Amino acid sequence: MRLAASRVSWSAGGGDILKDVSLSVEAGEFLGIIGPNGSGKTSLMSLLSGIRKPRSGEVLLDGVPIGALGRRTVAQRLALVEQQAETGERITARQAVELGRTPYLGPLSPWSPDDDRIVDAALDNVDMADLAGRIWHTLSGGERQRLHIARALAQQPRILLLDEPTNHLDIGHQIGLLDLVRRQDLTVVAALHDLNHAAMFCDRIAVMQAGRLVALGRPRDVLTVERIRDVFGVDVAIEHEPDGGCHIRFRPGRTPPERRTAPAVALATTGT
Template identity: 60%
Template sequence: MSLELVDVTWMAGYRKIIHDVSLKVRPGEFLGLIGPNGSGKTSLMSILAGVRRPLRGKALMGGMEMHKMGRRKLAQNIGFVEQQADTTDRLTVREAVSLGRIPYLSLLSPWSSRDDEQVARALLDVDMADMAGRYWQTLSGGEKQRVHIARALAQEPKFLLLDEPTNHLDVRHQLGLLELVRALKVTAVAALHDLNHAALFCDRIAVMSEGQLVAVGTPAEILTPALLQDVFGVTAVVEQDMQGKCHIRYAVSEKQMPGA
């Protein structure tokens, strides 16, 4: 099963945010979505997740238009972690992660030991098992982010969509999270700020600029000095290691230095 956008356009008010974007996410891949702030990454992620409906074009899951599917079916297939999500409810970490099981519950399918197992596994995956009894309001920003990801994992999604998932995480948990996503048996899409993270973990990279999809390919194909200059306005050297992984070194001119 795949996710696909076909000639998608989306507007906020009178402003066109996404312009005629077509993108197919291949089954089993880890696709990174990169681009400058304001390039349309978050809006594109929302459309891929079925949260927003395109103004024009189609958003498809398994060849079927998402807006024709029920919310329950979408939630059983797509786990979406947004940038900003909070609650004023007095929830424990375990209760917050348990919300990921709601798409599977009904009068005929009440909470079971399997639901407990999925919640426990999700907490372990994000290194939050020892905080399961903590209240949401007592968590740091990074801890809350890991709980959001655990909630999405508890959904057992076929597609895991993450909008800036490493925000608020320290370096160890940034790397641990991306390693986890790469190891999971899901199709994953993550909007990422750190281009070296995209190069290290993603199978392919899609580049957004001013609401348009300007390039899609492997990290080695996409992360070139020319593209980094054109899209991000930075000068960089791109090197490849023995495994073919890209590493980006940015050149900082004197006029860019603080106090210059």
């Protein structure tokens, strides 16, 4: 199943958040989206999921505009794990994961043993089976995030969208979760903060800067010293590995892009 954005733009609060972004992800591919805070990663994920409608352009799911598909149909094909998704209900960890089966339930298709089996497998996959009976609000942020992943897996999508999925996880669970996702028979799009995670797990990487797509390609082609300096405002050294991978070592001393560019914007405005 193919997911594509064709020249999508989106605005909020009177400002342009995304500007003429086009990209596609092919069946079975792991596409990473990286960029500094405010670059448009989360907004792009919300458009790709169909939660938000672009101001212009369109998002296509297997060639069909996602807005033309019913929410139930979209939910059976695509699952989104957001950065922050909470509930005020008093539910258990297992009940939170059972919500992933909602797109398949109805008057003629009640809960079945197959649903139980799918939920059990999802809990096992994220190493949360032993906490299935715990109340949601007693769980740590990392445990809740793992349950969000389990809920998405229980949804049995063809495409999995992850918006900064390793937030609140310790390093072991960060690597374990991305490895788990990588091994699923899924098409994956993940917004990531850690450039080394993107280099390690992604087939291709899309780089966002100020609402625009500025690079798209294989990790070793996209993650260059010059581009990382320009987009993130940090100096790095990059070690290329024989298998085509790369490892990034950061050097302190650079100012983040938003702080570096603010005075320049002010001067340019004054001079016009």
